[in-house]
Amino acid sequence: MDIKQQIKDDILNNKLARGVPLRQVELSQRYGVSRIPIRDALLSLKAEGWLSPHGKAGVMVPALHWKEAEDLSLMRAELECLLLDMAFDRISEKELNEAKFISLQLDKEGLSLIERGELNWHFHQALYKVADRPTLQRVVEGLNQQAVRYLGFQYGPLGYRAESQHQHEELLSLIQKKNKYAAIKFLRQHIEDAGVLLTKYLKGMTDF
Amino acid sequence: MDIKQQIKDDILNNKLARGVPLRQVELSQRYGVSRIPIRDALLSLKAEGWLSPHGKAGVMVPALHWKEAEDLSLMRAELECLLLDMAFDRISEKELNEAKFISLQLDKEGLSLIERGELNWHFHQALYKVADRPTLQRVVEGLNQQAVRYLGFQYGPLGYRAESQHQHEELLSLIQKKNKYAAIKFLRQHIEDAGVLLTKYLKGMTDF
DNA sequence: AGAAATATTTTTGTATACATTTTTATTTTT
DNA sequence: AAAAATAAAAATGTATACAAAAATATTTCT
Numbered sequence: 001m002d003i004k005q006q007i008k009d010d011i012l013n014n015k016l017a018r019g020v021p022l023r024q025v026e027l028s029q030r031y032g033v034s035r036i037p038i039r040d041a042l043l044s045l046k047a048e049g050w051l052s053p054h055g056k057a058g059v060m061v062p063a064l065h066w067k068e069a070e071d072l073s074l075m076r077a078e079l080e081c082l083l084l085d086m087a088f089d090r091i092s093e094k095e096l097n098e099a100k101f102i103s104l105q106l107d108k109e110g111l112s113l114i115e116r117g118e119l120n121w122h123f124h125q126a127l128y129k130v131a132d133r134p135t136l137q138r139v140v141e142g143l144n145q146q147a148v149r150y151l152g153f154q155y156g157p158l159g160y161r162a163e164s165q166h167q168h169e170e171l172l173s174l175i176q177k178k179n180k181y182a183a184i185k186f187l188r189q190h191i192e193d194a195g196v197l198l199t200k201y202l203k204g205m206t207d208f
Numbered sequence: 209m210d211i212k213q214q215i216k217d218d219i220l221n222n223k224l225a226r227g228v229p230l231r232q233v234e235l236s237q238r239y240g241v242s243r244i245p246i247r248d249a250l251l252s253l254k255a256e257g258w259l260s261p262h263g264k265a266g267v268m269v270p271a272l273h274w275k276e277a278e279d280l281s282l283m284r285a286e287l288e289c290l291l292l293d294m295a296f297d298r299i300s301e302k303e304l305n306e307a308k309f310i311s312l313q314l315d316k317e318g319l320s321l322i323e324r325g326e327l328n329w330h331f332h333q334a335l336y337k338v339a340d341r342p343t344l345q346r347v348v349e350g351l352n353q354q355a356v357r358y359l360g361f362q363y364g365p366l367g368y369r370a371e372s373q374h375q376h377e378e379l380l381s382l383i384q385k386k387n388k389y390a391a392i393k394f395l396r397q398h399i400e401d402a403g404v405l406l407t408k409y410l411k412g413m414t415d416f
Numbered sequence: 417a418g419a420a421a422t423a424t425t426t427t428t429g430t431a432t433a434c435a436t437t438t439t440t441a442t443t444t445t446t
Numbered sequence: 447a448a449a450a451a452t453a454a455a456a457a458t459g460t461a462t463a464c465a466a467a468a469a470t471a472t473t474t475c476t
Contacts, residue, residue, distance in 0.1 A: 036430055037429075040430095044252065044254070046252075048256030049343075055438075058458080075344065077346060082283075135354075137280035140349070233428095241461085243428090243460095244459080264467085342453075
């Protein structure tokens, strides 16, 4: 696994303190490489929103914030509905089966946060890809990546797994029935519901 | 000006061929620095969507494509409306004056594409910033940055300057009248109109 | 001749060393 | 004692050198 992914993992698993600047030498020792690949990783992670600037030259793991969680789910709701709309008429049995298969894997226990996040994205991507809109899909993928940082709360304190599973099935069912309007509306609700739940929870917390 | 910005400029001014891989040594000679800062620049430009992968390890300037132009304007329409909605009730005379001042500068002749792109974004940002939604704003800013790559067409072949100016004034007027619904609807139209025009134009072109 | 395999060249990736900048600590001044 | 200025340190930024990988050219085989 490359350095970038390792740093992502460590951010997700709270192995890297938030708010304090990340030191390149420290990281290079931690991951057993020189500073150059560390710099590379930090640069792209910053560009992708995984890290934020600290002072004039440093970067840090940004604190989790309800506002960010809310923004991410609002944006996802808008843009994923757009994508589903564009994809809808092209979704065939093939894509539905693919999504169903992924949904089944998501139901398993013992998945890491990252695995869960990736599977969840693959589920949606299976439906969106036939829209054939690379730019839109790339942006939405980025937002989903970002959202993974908050996944720990959704699958941890908030018992979300079962409901999420159910909603995935419901979505597929609506698509199969060619009920475009209802499917898009449901997707929006699916994303926004999770966002509202998460946002409320984070607002209530004091220490993070 | 830093390397990253210089490369952006050269992309905008078609100084770097599209579709062919960018060679790090070539760029380092061109800009008179070693490969390290070049690599840094390429990495973040790739993460920001200014460059796309080429082969297994290289990057290239991606071809312009009507689909990307359309996606960018669709996304901007959705997300900027969201931002304006959140900002609306907090927009005071101060922000309106700020926007008006920027709008005046935009009317001048002899601005470079980048200057024009930045001013246009500053205009919108003057209104959005009171929404106080850093994440949403960051993403929208990225989309606007992307859109700059297509600005040459809007201000070149398509005579867009005058109309854009007029639309900016109209938007400010609607906000001043506290007509939230109309203002948001108008903003959406403003963004989508430009997008449709641009997309149609690009679809008609063969060689780019 | 065309495809597969191999060798060559080119290019990217990484480490180390040094320069520059930023941050922190110390000293000086009011 | 607080603020400003200065000095020390620690950190980032960049260059050069080398290693690994990728792309290209060449050779070999069918």
